[in-house]
Structures are given as C-alpha cells and as structure tokens.
Amino acid sequence: MTPGITISERLSALRGRIADLARAAGRDPDAVALMAVSKTHPAEAVVEALEAGQRLFGENRVQEAAGKYPALKAAHPDLRLHLIGPLQTNKAAEAVALFDAIETLDRPRLAEVLAREMARQNRRPDLFVEVNTGEEAQKAGIAPADADAFIAQCRDQWKLPVVGLMCIPPDGENPAPHFALLREIAKRHGLTRLSMGMSADYETAIRFGSTELRLGTAIFGARGTPL
Numbered sequence: 424m425t426p427g428i429t430i431s432e433r434l435s436a437l438r439g440r441i442a443d444l445a446r447a448a449g450r451d452p453d454a455v456a457l458m459a460v461s462k463t464h465p466a467e468a469v470v471e472a473l474e475a476g477q478r479l480f481g482e483n484r485v486q487e488a489a490g491k492y493p494a495l496k497a498a499h500p501d502l503r504l505h506l507i508g509p510l511q512t513n514k515a516a517e518a519v520a521l522f523d524a525i526e527t528l529d530r531p532r533l534a535e536v537l538a539r540e541m542a543r544q545n546r547r548p549d550l551f552v553e554v555n556t557g558e559e560a561q562k563a564g565i566a567p568a569d570a571d572a573f574i575a576q577c578r579d580q581w582k583l584p585v586v587g588l589m590c591i592p593p594d595g596e597n598p599a600p601h602f603a604l605l606r607e608i609a610k611r612h613g614l615t616r617l618s619m620g621m622s623a624d625y626e627t628a629i630r631f632g633s634t635e636l637r638l639g640t641a642i643f644g645a646r647g648t649p650l
C-alpha cells in the first residue's frame with residue numbers, strides 16, 4: 424500500500440494493474456474479480472469503496488460482518504458479500520442469511536448444517552470448498568488428499584451449490600505450487616471459480632487462473648485491532 428492516497432485511488436490503480444496482468448496472462452480481465460476485504464476496517468471505509476464503484480466485499484468473521492453490512496446492503500442492493508474466514512456450525516444460520524457466498528466449506532459436519540439451513544431459509548449462497556493446500560495443522564481447509572471425495576459428497580449427497588475452491592498458501596512460501604494444486608483439483612470437478620491471491624501474492628494468482636482476488640491491505644491499508 425502507498426501511504427497518503429485514498430481508497431478510491433488505490434482501487435483504481437489496482438483495477439488497472441489487474442487488467443494488465445490478466446491480459447499479459449492471456450486472460451479476459453473481466454474474468455478476474457477484485458474482492459475488497461474489509462475486516463477490521465470501519466463501515467466508513469466500505470462506503471468509500473462503494474462510492475468508488477466497488478461492489479464485491481469479503482469479511483472473515485460472521486459477527487463483525489453482521490454489525491457492519493446489513494445497513495450497507497440495504498443501501499446498495501447490488502453489494503455482494505463473501506465469508507472468507509472459518510465458520511462454526513453454530514453461526515451457519517446467520518452466515519446463510521447474511522452472505523452471498525461462503526468460501527470456507529471444509530468439513531462434512533458443516534456441509535450438513537449448511538444444507539439444512541439453506542433448505543430452512545430457502546436461500547442458497549454460492550459455496551467454495553476451502554483446501555488446506557499446505558497441509559498446515561493450524562489452518563482450516565480440507566486436506567488435498569480428501570478434497571475429491573469431499574467435493575463429490577457435497578454435491579451428490581447434500582446437493583450443495585459448490586461453485587469453486589479457495590486456498591490460503593502458507594506464509595513465506597512460494598504460492599505458485601499451491602495455486603497450481605487448487606486449479607488442478609477444480610479442473611477435475613469442472614469447477615470454474617478459484618478464490619486465491621491476497622495483497623502479497625495476487626499477481627501470481629492471476630497467472631494461475633484466479634477468478635477472485637481477496638485484497639485487504641492493498642485497498643484499505645494496514646489493519647489495526649479487530650472491531
């Protein structure tokens with residue numbers, strides 16, 4: 424992030440950069456969505472992004488999003504909000520009601536609860552299966568070895584609207600093999616959406632076929648303490 428410039432200026436610079444990189448990778452720039460990750464930033468920052476034309480947002484905690492977004496969604500019906508942080512089953516009902524996509528489906532118990540909630544609320548947010556490509560013990564996500572069976576089960580057994588995959592590569596590692604692995608798994612299942620790439624690695628993610636870049640710091644600046 425460059426200090427002293429506005430959210431609007433950062434967004435416009437990023438849009439240009441992303442389009443250039445997409446074209447350089449032989450991809451359609453419109454196929455690469457920019458998600459503004461607003462966690463820990465106040466509603467005023469989101470409003471600034473909305474005024475600059477941004478419509479796709481991400482939050483990693485249900486509680487924080489529930490405090491910030493209902494009013495913004497009411498004022499901007501075309502705003503789309505994705506959950507990108509771990510989801511506890513006891514928050515699944517709230518998540519189904521609030522989010523347009525849940526990107527962190529990673530275990531059978533959660534799949535079951537989401538299927539039940541979607542039926543109960545008659546609301547079907549898009550789902551992404553999160554894959555723990557680095558097989559890190561402390562990180563959420565289904566293990567790569569279990570991903571094929573889990574994706575198939577989500578679709579066949581629970582009839583869930585799985586549209587793509589999501590990953591967060593290990594800190595300090597080359598993200599390229601992780602993005603390649605995610606793309607490979609998605610391809611086997613005919614899944615077209617790949618949520619990968621953050622402020623530090625989005626340029627690589629574009630080359631590996633990302634369709635949603637999750638950018639926080641690059642748009643809103645450094646994060647302070649969570650709300």
Ligand SMILES: *Cc1c(COP(=O)(O)O)cnc(C)c1O
Binds near residue numbers: 460621638639641
């Ligand atoms: C916070 C977060 C981001 C954004 O991270 P930046 O490095 O600030 O761009 C992306 N994805 C997930 C899952 C996050 O929690």
